[in-house]
Amino acid sequence: MxxxxxxxxxxxxxxxxxxxxxxxxxxxxxxxxxxxxxxxxxxxxxxxxxxxxxxxxxxxxxxxxxxxxxxxxxxxxxxxxxxxxxxxxxxxxxxxxxxxxxxxxxxxxxxxxxxxxxxxxxxxxxxxxxxxxxxxxxxxxxVIWAPQVIEDAGAHGLVLGDNGRLYDTKKGETLPDGVVPMPVLSDAELAAxxxxxxxxxxxxxxARYYDMLALADKQPARVIGEHGMLIDKPGFDVDMIGRGSLPDAGYTTEKHEVLMGMTGHWKVNVEGFETVLAPGDTFAIPPNKARTITPAMTGEAALYRVSATDDAAGLTWVQ
Known part of the structure; x- marks a missing residue:
């Protein structure tokens, strides 16, 4: 184990x-x-x-x-x-x-x-x-900040360097040599x-919780992904798991998978390692390991399952 x-x-x-x-x-x-x-x-x-x-x-x-x-x-x-x-x-x-x-x-x-x-x-x-x-x-x-956020921060002592790090001028911190303040976006850039x-x-x-929970009654509710309720290919798929979503026999996947507790408690067994996930708990399961996921007690229960995909990591808004 x-x-x-x-x-x-x-x-x-x-x-x-x-x-x-x-x-x-x-x-x-x-x-x-x-x-x-x-x-x-x-x-x-x-x-x-x-x-x-x-x-x-x-x-x-x-x-x-x-x-x-x-x-x-x-x-x-x-x-x-x-x-x-x-x-x-x-x-x-x-x-x-x-x-x-x-x-x-x-x-x-x-x-x-x-x-x-x-x-x-x-x-x-x-x-x-x-x-x-x-x-x-x-x-x-x-992160890309709206210009007013950078300006407001400067008025309260925080400067973001172009190296992506914060410097607190009220504590006497200064930008290192070769680092300049992160430039604000131009009007032309903002227009895009x-x-x-x-x-x-x-x-x-x-997507609303109870709509997803209803769809997860007999099988996982496909929430985000190519065939999800919210059709997208952001570099990962998101499912909602409900009480009757998964077979008792469990399954294996070649992808990285993360379980995120939402409601209720869930018993998870990964090749003999057993744990219980509560709301707010996160479990990163490595690829190619057999797992079973079952509710640990009666009552409402749901968790989010996030799986890696080979898609590009995000799509720009399309009208």
């Missing part, structure tokens, strides 16, 4: 970084917690803890925020998928964040198109948590970022 305990990251053991991004000192965004669970992630801070550093074709992370805390407008070169683990969240997008918006609650998933400025805020009454899947091993080389409306984005990129 192989010991795979180091492939499991428990929700209660997640280590946050409160200085992960350029808006870490900006009022309204200065209480964010960023988590890098699998892969290098896109954090701009040397203080970011990485739980599992393996490159498996995609990254897993999370963001935790108290009520009224906001993540500033940014874009990615690869896919960014969120599902809500806890709380109520408003996602918004566009150059100024006013092109469209959608509210998501526990279990809902949003496959945000690449090449669009996006942000999100906790609009619930309690601390909220969203889990993230980022395409590619290097997640596209970092689409401004899709809510009605254009939501039907194609948002």
């Amino acid at each position: 192989t010991d795979l305990s180091d492939r499991i990251v428990r929700y209660g053991e997640l280590k946050p970084c409160r200085t992960a991004f350029i808006d870490a000192h900006t009022p309204g965004s200065d209480q964010k917690e960023n988590f890098t669970i699998i892969g290098g992630g896109v954090s701009e801070s040397a203080d970011q803890h990485v739980h599992i550093s393996d490159q498996i074709g995609f990254n897993i992370g999370a963001a935790g925020q108290p009520p009224k805390c906001r993540n500033s407008l940014h874009s990615h070169r690869t896919a960014e998928v969120f599902f809500v683990l806890k709380g109520k969240w408003r996602f918004f997008w566009g150059r100024w964040g006013d092109a469209g918006e959608v509210t998501l609650e526990a279990g809902d998933i949003f496959n945000i198109p690449t090449g669009i400025f996006r942000g999100f805020e906790n609009i619930g009454d309690d601390y909220g948590m969203i889990m993230a899947i980022l395409g590619g091993d290097d997640a596209g080389g970092g 970022f689409p401004e899709p409306t809510t009605s254009e984005v939501v039907p194609r990129y948002v």
Whole structure:
């Protein structure tokens, strides 16, 4: 039996970084917690803890925020998928964040198109948590910030170097030799970022928890992928597993696979190694290992399953 305990990251053991991004000192965004669970992630801070550093074709992370805390407008070169683990969240997008918006609650998933400025805020009454899947091993080389975010950060002492690292001028930090501030996007570059409306984005990129759970009654609900509810090829597939989704005999796959607990508790056996996953737990299962996944108790139960594919890590918004 192989010991795979180091492939499991428990929700209660997640280590946050409160200085992960350029808006870490900006009022309204200065209480964010960023988590890098699998892969290098896109954090701009040397203080970011990485739980599992393996490159498996995609990254897993999370963001935790108290009520009224906001993540500033940014874009990615690869896919960014969120599902809500806890709380109520408003996602918004566009150059100024006013092109469209959608509210998501526990279990809902949003496959945000690449090449669009996006942000999100906790609009619930309690601390909220969203889990993230980022395409590619290097997640596209970092974050692209809206110009006003960089300007606001500078007013509060944080400068992002063109090496992708943050420097806190209020602590006396200066940019190293050969490093200059990250340039803001020009008007011509900004004009290339689409401004899709809510009605254009939501039907194609948002799936609701109970719709997915209903489809996962007898087999896995194909959520994101070539044949998914949200048809896309972002470099990984996402399924929702429900109580009756998988055969008792189990299965094997040649791809890297990550299980992410959503509701209920799940018993997972990988070639004799057995564990139970709770909501918020993450289990990275290596390829070519036989596994069984079954509910550990009665009641509502669902988990997300993310599988690596050979597709490019993200598609640009298409009208």
